Amino acid sequence: MEQKKLTAVKSVLKPHQVHDYEQEFVEKVKKIVPLVRDCYDFYHDADDNMLAWLFTIDGMFLIDLLNAYSNQDFAVKINDLIMLENQIPLIVLKQIQKALLGQEDILESNFRFFCKSSSSFVLFEEYIDFNRVNHLLDYMYKSIVNNERLIPRKVEFTNSGKEPSEKDAKLELLEAIIRFAGVIPGAQSFQQFIQKKLSQNEKTTAEEIKVPSVSELHKVAGVEFRLSPKNEGIRNINFVQGKVRYCYLSLMTLNRDSEVVLRNLVAYEKLMANYSFMGEYGLELTEYVDFMCGIIDCAKDVKLLREQKIIEGDLSDEEIVKLFNGIGKSRLKLRGESELRKTVAQLNMVYESTPRIRVQRMIEKQFLVWAKFLTFLVSISSAVIFIREVYLMVHGLNPSNMMLARILRARFSGLLLFFFGPRGPRAVV
Structure with missing residues (x-):
């Protein structure tokens, strides 16, 4: 070099x-x-x-x-x-x-x-003030968001670690079962089986904002995605409700360098928002990337956006899915409400108000009530069975190959899948 x-x-x-x-x-x-x-x-x-x-x-x-x-x-x-x-x-x-x-x-x-x-986004048609540019990346950033005309909004920062969240009761009880099983002789195989099942159900993608995907919105709520008028950028996202629901997005051109460009633009925006005392730098780009990560879950989502010329470029549908599923949700918070977040709220409201989703949410609510009771019942039953195994081992009555442990594995596989399998708008029906 x-x-x-x-x-x-x-x-x-x-x-x-x-x-x-x-x-x-x-x-x-x-x-x-x-x-x-x-x-x-x-x-x-x-x-x-x-x-x-x-x-x-x-x-x-x-x-x-x-x-x-x-x-x-x-x-x-x-x-x-x-x-x-x-x-x-x-x-x-x-x-x-x-x-x-x-x-x-x-x-x-x-x-x-x-x-x-x-750039993956359409740039501002007019030349920006070159005297206010810091460097090459800053020029690209300002050309995308045109921040000189933005209304200043205060940025609040949270820790970079995972946000605290209230654990589901059934998960807490299941963790107690796993810890209890770890101290029972002969139960290690059952404990490993439960942990393996849980790990298989964990999300393999980065955490995303709460918004249904393109295909879900289109299929369930009848939302049509359209390209914004020519040369409009990321601040011009818009949701219109009428006989037909339209969500207008700006053009994105994605190629082999796009992930590097997007990640560095987002990193730069966060850095400058943190040190900007005059409100010149907001989080418009970060919010938009978060939004795209939320609405793109599978190749079908990309295909629908390609058909409307919202996404262009050399990357395949699968590569685009991998790109957006690999970018985690921002940990930054804003006071006030941006236009993009208003749009996300509208999309969620339209989606949740459909009869199909309302029925699904009602069933899930009832399921959670029963799940707590059933999981507690499973834990008590498991403890009794494990104690019996210990008693038989202590008195020399060793069951062949821990027959009950094998039965538990067979019986609980379907139960665990029912309790902890995917559900909600992304569940496979």
Whole structure:
């Protein structure tokens, strides 16, 4: 990589006949090193001269890549360019570009071309204020959400760990059974069987927001998904109720680099929202990605969105499902209610108000009442059987291969599936 950077520097300098590289570039960058140093959590003990050389070479390398990308000389891997930790402050790039050409216009056009080619979302048609851009990723982010016109909303942060939730009574009782079985001789096989069944029923995807999938909304509530009018972005999601229910979404173009782009944009938004005291940065992009993760559960969901030209790109339906199911729900909270969350609330209300779902919820409510009693009954029965096994072993009456344990495994397999199998809108009927 060091050799590639040096080659890029020579490529950038060659047309300009630079005689004194250090004087014309390094010394100028050195003047802004104190300002650049504050952009990082490290480099505080580094020498100014060393940092000036470092940022000058890296800056020229990025300028060379952007020029090549704009001229379509070769396909540039954008993974490293878009990574949050790899961003080079725009003030460094401006200083280098000005020393090369005496102007900065080409830098802005290169930023625009790169972001337009690499963004999964439609960019704002007008050029944003380049003087307020931090770096390349920030330019892409602001072009997507156009945050300059947003109404400031206070952001509240929760711990990155899992949010506390009230355990279901039947799960607590079952855990008690498992712990009790662990101390009974001969019951280990039954204990392992229960744990295996429970682990098979756990979600294998990241936690998502509560909203039905595209196919569920379409099949159960008759919601039709449509593409928003041309060039409208992620803030223009809209749900319209009438004879036909329409949910309008913005265009998403997904390719092999999209996951890297999305994850770094979301990470950057969260970071800036945390440190933004003037409300310039919200959580519009994070909320939208959360929403897409919630409504896409299977290939059928992607297919329905493709048919309406809401999703385009080179990724297959299965790859898109894997992408969105692998991104977890944000742990950030907002005061107030965004338009997107209003739409989610409307979709949930429409879905839950259908006769089929209301009946299903009533049955589930009754089931939970009986599940607590039945699970308690199972725990008592299990304890009695285990005590009998211990008694027989202590008195030398060892049952062959723990016959009762085998019977329990056979009897409880169907019961466990009934109690703890998938249910609700995502249950397989």
